[in-house]
Amino acid sequence: DSGVTQTPKHLITATGQRVTLRCSPRSGDLSVYWYQQSLDQGLQFLIQYYNGEERAKGNILERFSAQQFPDLHSELNLSSLELGDSALYFCASSRSYNEQFFGPGTRLTVL
């Protein structure tokens, strides 16, 4: 158990819908990262937050957005969902540069 929690574990929704994925980092970790794992794209970095502020952006679609709240938990919002958004979404957290600990992931299925 990495200490990073993600909810929900599974999410099934329809095209065009909007969903919110939630992540609670390890106690004391100020950085939160979001990654997408799909069969065709592999593991891709989406976005990083540090203590509530956006620090880095990767291949995140405009339909996706994220934020980190004062209690350091983070949410990833996915809107106007398409079939190709079906993937495993990971959250990771860290307190130093030589580590990133991953949560169990949220499996999103778009029908």
Place this chain on the structure above:
Amino acid sequence: AQTVTQSQPEMSVQEAETVTLSCTYDTSESDYYLFWYKQPPSRQMILVIRQEAYKQQNATENRFSVNFQKAAKSFSLKISDSQLGDAAMYFCAYSEIIQGAQKLVFGQGTRLTINP
């Protein structure tokens, strides 16, 4: 852009034997971090071992060790005394720090099978 290449899509090893997984990366930076992650069938991403580029000494964690060749941009993972529980996908990852921003760039993974 930085890239990470794992040239072995699949590897297999006999239980109790030693196996080495390969990873190469491309960067123009001198300071960065390298990681190996394990992803078992549960899909959890588990940090196996990490290496800071400024450290010449190869990292070791119990049965896991790395061979870090900075000039060759190579970062291989050696698993000694392989166990059935080592069966998983293994991902090599690279990271650099730019103004406090950090992201992991992953290779495509190597699927490791342990034969009893």
